[in-house]
Amino acid sequence: RRVHGQLDMDSCLRTALPILASFLRKTQRSLRLTTLTFLIGVWNSDLRRGCIDHQLALCVCRQLSDLITDSDLHISQLSLGLAAGICRSHTAVIESQLDSLMSAVISLLTSPLLQGSALISLNDFLSSLVNSNIKTFSFADILSALCNPVYRVDGRFAIPANAHQNLPKQAYRSIAQCAATLLTQRPSAETTGFIDKFISESSNSSSPDSVRVFALLVLGDLGCRRDISDNSALQRAIRDAFSGSEDVKMAASYALGRVAMGNLARCLPAVLEDIENLDTKRYLYLQALREIIEFLSDSESSSYGTIVENQLSVFVDKLWTILASNAYGSEEGTRSVVAECLGKLSLIFPAELIPRLGELQLSPITAVRCTAVTAFRYTLTDTRLRPTVDAILCGCVGQFMSSLRDSDIAVRRVSLVTLNSALHNKPELLSSEPSLLSDVLECLYGETRVRKELIREVEMGPFKHTVDDGLDVRKATFECMYTLLDACIDKFDLDVFIKHMEDGLRDHYDIKMLCYLMVARLAGLAPRKLLERCDGIAEPLKTTLASKVSSNSVKQEFDK
Numbered sequence: 150r151r152v153h154g155q156l157d158m159d160s161c162l163r164t165a166l167p168i169l170a171s172f173l174r175k176t177q178r179s180l181r182l183t184t185l186t187f188l189i190g191v192w193n194s195d196l197r198r199g200c201i202d203h204q205l206a207l208c209v210c211r212q213l214s215d216l217i218t219d220s221d222l223h224i225s226q227l228s229l230g231l232a233a234g235i236c237r238s239h240t241a242v243i244e245s246q247l248d249s250l251m252s253a254v255i256s257l258l259t260s261p262l263l264q265g266s267a268l269i270s271l272n273d274f275l276s277s278l279v280n281s282n283i284k285t286f287s288f289a290d291i292l293s294a295l296c297n298p299v300y301r302v303d304g305r306f307a308i309p310a311n312a313h314q315n316l317p318k319q320a321y322r323s324i325a326q327c328a329a330t331l332l333t334q335r336p337s338a339e340t341t342g343f344i345d346k347f348i349s350e351s352s353n354s355s356s357p358d359s360v361r362v363f364a365l366l367v368l369g370d371l372g373c374r375r376d377i378s379d380n381s382a383l384q385r386a387i388r389d390a391f392s393g394s395e396d397v398k399m400a401a402s403y404a405l406g407r408v409a410m411g412n413l414a415r416c417l418p419a420v421l422e423d424i425e426n427l428d429t430k431r432y433l434y435l436q437a438l439r440e441i442i443e444f445l446s447d448s449e450s451s452s453y454g455t456i457v458e459n460q461l462s463v464f465v466d467k468l469w470t471i472l473a474s475n476a477y478g479s480e481e482g483t484r485s486v487v488a489e490c491l492g493k494l495s496l497i498f499p500a501e502l503i504p505r506l507g508e509l510q511l512s513p514i515t516a517v518r519c520t521a522v523t524a525f526r527y528t529l530t531d532t533r534l535r536p537t538v539d540a541i542l543c544g545c546v547g548q549f550m551s552s553l554r555d556s557d558i559a560v561r562r563v564s565l566v567t568l569n570s571a572l573h574n575k576p577e578l579l580s581s582e583p584s585l586l587s588d589v590l591e592c593l594y595g596e597t598r599v600r601k602e603l604i605r606e607v608e609m610g611p612f613k614h615t616v617d618d619g620l621d622v623r624k625a626t627f628e629c630m631y632t633l634l635d636a637c638i639d640k641f642d643l644d645v646f647i648k649h650m651e652d653g654l655r656d657h658y659d660i661k662m663l664c665y666l667m668v669a670r671l672a673g674l675a676p677r678k679l680l681e682r683c684d685g686i687a688e689p690l691k692t693t694l695a696s697k698v699s700s701n702s703v704k705q706e707f708d709k
Contacts, residue, residue, distance in 0.1 A: 159200035162191065166205045173212035178224070181216070185227035192234030206239040207246075214249035219260035222267040229254075229270035236277040244283050251294060258324050259298050261317035268323055272330045279334045292331050292343065295324055299363045321363050329370030337375070344368070344377065351404075352386035358394050365390060365400035372408030373444060378416050383408065391433055402433045406440025413460045417441065421464070424471055435475065435486045438468075439493075446493040446531070465498055473509060476520035488520045492527025499538045503528065507545050515557045522560065525549045526567040529574050539575070546571065546578045547585050553592035558603070558622060561596070565625035568593075569632050576636035583640070590641055596626040597649045599656065620657055627653050627663040634670050643678045647671070651682070654689035661693065 172184040188209060191201070209231070216228040232250060236243045243250065254271065257263055263271070275295075279288050297303065298316060332340045350356055351364035368383060377383060387408070390401035409416035420441070424434045445461060461468075472494070475487045491509075495502040506528075509521035528542060552564040568589065571578055579586050603619035630650065633641070653664035668686060671679045679686070 162200055163205060166201065167208050170208045170212055173209075173216065178221070181224055182227065185216075185224065185231055189227060189231050189234060192231060192238060201239070203239060203242060206235055206242045210235050210239075210242050210246050210250075214246065214253040217250070217253035217257055219257055219262045222262060222265075225257060226267040226270045229267070229274045233270070233274040233277040236274065236281050240281040240283065243278070243281070244285065247283070247286055255294065255298060258295065258327065259316055259320045260323075261319045263319065263323045268326065271323075272327055275327055276330055276334050279331055288331065288335055288339070292328060295327055295331070296363075299324060299360060316359070321359070321366060325363055325366035326370050328367045329374065332367075332371050333374045344371070344380070345382075348380070348382050348386050351401075352382075352389050354389075354393070358396055361390065361393065361397050362400040365397070365404040369400075369404035369407035369440075372404065373410035376411035378408050378412040391430055398433055399436065402436035403440055405434075406437035407444070409437070409441055410444055413441070414463075417461075417464055421467060421471055424475075431475070432480070432483050432486065435483065435490070439486050439490050442490050442493045442497070446496050461497070465494075465501070468494060469502065469505060476509065476517045477514060478516070484516060484520045485523065488523035489527050491520070491524035492530075495524065495528050496531055496538065499528075499541050503541050503545060507548050510549060510552065515560060518552065518555065518557070518560045519563050522549060522552050522563045522567050526563075526570045529567070529570045529578075532574055539578075542575070543578055543581070547582070550579075550585065550589055550592075553589065553596075558618065562622050562625055565593075565596070565622065565629055569625065569629045572629060572632040572636040580637040580640050586637070586640055590645075593626055593629055594645070594649045596622055597630075597652050599623070617657070623653075623656065623660055624663070627660050627667075631663055631667050631670070634667065634674060638674055643671075643675055644682070647678065647682045648685070651685045651689070654686065654693075661689075 169184050169188060172180050175181060213228045213232050217225050217232075219225070232243070254274070257267075257271065275291065278286075279291060299321065332343060347364040347367050351361050351368065353361070365387070368377070368387075371377060387401050387405050390397050390404075393401070405420065409420060420434055420437055424431055424438065427434065469491075472487050472491050476484060476491070478484055478487070491502075491506060495506055506521055506524055509517055510525070512518055512521070528538075531538070550564070550568065552560050553568065555561050555564065579589060599617075600619045604615060604617050607614045607616050627650075630646065633646070650664050650667050653660045653667075655661075656664075668679070
């Protein structure tokens with residue numbers, strides 16, 4: 150049908166929507182994905198949404214609750230996005246389907262798999278639900294329904310069976326993020342009571358750890374979106390939580406870091422002072438600092454990130470001094486957190502801090518060199534297109550790769566892990582420089598052989614146990630070699646590569662498995678080269694196939 154010479158799309162939509170709704174019941178995944186994508190486009194179009202009446206919206210909305218499940222998060226994401234669109238335009242439709250939709254949402258929230266885009270869509274749907282002001286389902290009702298699985302209480306919507314036991318850790322984070330999102334949708338005066346309730350729960354030592362952890366996560370997620378740092382009861386509750394269980398301590402670190410984001414100028418100096426002065430809790434305050442830096446490095450490209458980055462620039466020198474002084478620590482866990490902070494801070498201020506990272510890598514102290522090389526690995530994990538940062542990294546990658554020749558085996562091991570990250574995330578840094586890649590390959594191949602000087606015997610009562618201190622280094626080496634096949638197979642000599650791979654086929658079981666994976670990969674990428682070296686591969690393969698498992702072996706050995 151044409152109106153004024155043009156196709157009447159409104160009439161077409163009214164006819165097509167019931168048919169499209171029926172497609173959502175089909176088992177063919179691609180059909181459901183395409184249908185959901187189209188329907189989201191319709192609901193996002195101001196020109197078309199107006200032609201959809203209550204009944205048409207209802208026939209679509211009825212299908213959504215069955216699609217919101219953790220068995221397919223992509224379909225769940227699109228279904229929640231469509232539900233949010235319907236909520237904004239046809240609130241009465243959502244209200245009529247509220248029980249089925251919220252039951253599906255609560256079930257999804259308790260899943261250990263929920264994260265990423267699906268969680269963002271879920272937050273968007275809940276925000277639309279709160280802002281629609283449904284009289285029969287108020288803001289307090291929505292918040293209570295979300296939190297019931299944590300408290301193991303059935304409300305209007307029955308909580309899933311697994312919530313009556315222990316929820317997975319990811320579920321606490323998902324529910325906390327949604328609760329914080331809801332709190333930010335309402336005026337501060339309306340949410341004060343809820344915030345006080347969470348503060349009370351987090352500071353109550355008689356509350357279950359799960360409830361305290363959840364309350365701290367909610368406060369942290371809320372604090373990075375709204376400034377609540379001036380609440381003295383909150384600050385006391387967070388610091389008191391540092392005396393709780395390990396889970397409560399880590400949640401408190403998260404909350405402290407996130408709340409500091411609400412007012413960086415006020416909170417960051419206090420965090421830095423505590424890192425300097427409180428030896429026994431330094432690790433927890435470093436974790437809080439890591440949350441601050443991680444949040445900034447992730448949001449750096451946004452306008453909010455730029456504003457906060459300007460605030461952070463005042464503290465850069467002090468931050469670097471404190472972090473560098475903790476790179477000397479004897480505890481590997483602390484050095485790992487310091488390395489992550491240094492690496493991600495360097496991404497926020499690359500021109501100034503990446504060269505300083507290179508200075509740390511030249512330290513005569515082994516622990517500092519390990520921390521510096523690990524920190525450099527964190528600068529490689531940002532896969533966003535950032536030409537300025539990549540140019541700086543390209544200029545200093547050779548210096549960090551020189552740690553592959555370090556005299557200390559611990560430094561060589563973390564250097565190999567960093568090399569693997571570079572090959573996986575930014576292979577162009579190495580493949581664009583033939584001389585650098587050649588030098589790296591020489592170091593890599595040198596680590597494939599078993600070093601007898603690193604093998605020692607340890608007496609354990611009447612027994613003697615052989616320990617190979619070089620095993621972890623060789624594992625890291627062969628992992629790099631496997632990554633090389635995908636990263637830049639056309640940039641090196643495969644004959645030499647396969648020769649060293651053959652050595653791995655005669656090594657420890659874990660290394661053999663890596664090498665067999667390489668054989669399978671080469672069979673698809675370079676079958677002729679593999680056939681030329683078939684004799685060298687066949688013998689260790691025959692030995693593995695002919696080996697027998699002893700009768701007293703455990704099930705895992707039989708499976709292998």
